[in-house]
Amino acid sequence: MRDVATAAGVGLATVSRVFSGAPGVRPEVAERVTAAALRLGYRRDAAASSLRRADRRSGTVGLIMADVANPFAAVLHRAVEDAAVTRGVLVLAGSSDESAERELAVIEAFRSRRVDALIVMPSGGTDAALAEMCAQGTPVVSVDRPLEVPAARSVVADNRGGARRAVSRLRALGHRRIAFLGDRPDLWTARERLAGYTEAMGGEVDPALVVRGLAGAEQGEQATQRLLALPHPPTALFTAQNLLTTGARRALQDRGEQRLVAHVGFDDLPLGDLLDPPVSVVAQDPARMGAIAARAAFALLDGDGGIPPCTVLRTQYLARGSGEIPPGLRAG
Incomplete structure (x- = not known):
């Protein structure tokens, strides 16, 4: 970042604001910083940036489906991704194959990457791990099937x-x-x-x-x-x-x-x-289910406690x- 600042003729704080999306940088200055970064091959280190943030957020959300190749899961996945991109958040997705053991492994992988929230189609047998995530302050939203975890939220069909x-x-x-x-x-x-x-x-x-x-x-x-x-x-x-x-x-x-x-x-x-x-x-309507689940996850992340415990969507x-x-x- 210091090299980018020197090449662009600006201070280090200005480079930080440009790459974090913070306001207060004139467009022509932001363009100069971006051009310098491209010339130098600079890439922002998201992991390092999250360590410097006061809230320690990683800018990622975990999504666990039974099988991401299933058409239902694919549509739901895309809806979550569409909601996440508006906040500059990346979605990390994995399949449980309806196996509690594999689901636990994916949960642990996402926890180690410090995902900001988790959206999961629970296979059963992972309530304790998901309850622990909630207790540690990570929002958890289940889709398609309800979750018997008091702090979690669910979005299901009738x-x-x-x-x-x-x-x-x-x-x-x-x-x-x-x-x-x-x-x-x-x-x-x-x-x-x-x-x-x-x-x-x-x-x-x-x-x-x-x-x-x-x-x-x-x-x-x-x-x-x-x-x-x-x-x-x-x-x-x-x-x-x-x-x-x-x-x-x-x-x-x-x-x-x-x-x-x-x-x-x-x-x-x-x-x-x-x-x-x-x-x-x-x-x-997996698209609606995914959109509502994503909104619930982000609302919980923003401190909104008014999200209903379970949202039931009518079928057609x-x-x-x-x-x-x-x-x-x-x-x-």
Whole structure:
């Protein structure tokens, strides 16, 4: 910085103000400082700068998703990043793979880098570590699933209501044998979506049509093949996770039954509206979820204690065609 100050003909404090974004520097002076830094190849050391700040902030936020490659997580990630960039904050992202052990490792990696706040899709089993972060003054906001940590905040969707309304629509069409394909039973979202399905079905749930503990498109496809091969197969499918929806649709198309068996998925999926018939879904809004979570994290960072403990976002049913197929079209 001293070399930059000398080359630009200004004081060291002026260079510091330019690179910290502080006010009070004339535009022509800032331009001269920036040009000198480019000539000299100077790069601001963010880690060293954070040590000099009174608040010790690093200008980073940690984001932990189950899988950053999942389309839902990718949209949420981008929303957090869009909110962070307006504050000059960098987002560090990692995947937990729904493993508490891996999630703890990512949490510790972010703590060692002194992230200013943490946004996490909790897999379960990490509450103690997250509570410790809160106790040390680091804001923690959970997304998609609530967090049982008093000082943390949560932003979730109305999973139970969305599932209940979707399955009720299938029943209104006349379907009674509606299969449920779900994620891990220990996940809050999976339990809530099953609860919504059960409420809509009333006393007509056939245990043979409820399949839980599935992970990924391949398992969703295999489970669907088994269900459709039953002596009394379902006339409709409710797949409670987007990768399971992909797998189920593959199975239907492999059997040529995508126009004979009704199908509704929870979460939208890429190009789902371009299939024939398009896939009807219970759509969440991951962009809104990410934006609200980021705003909550920054508000807590700024000392705003008025953020509600849990924000619940309503889902939207997108009737595209696959969920509007009536029963009785499939022989046998």
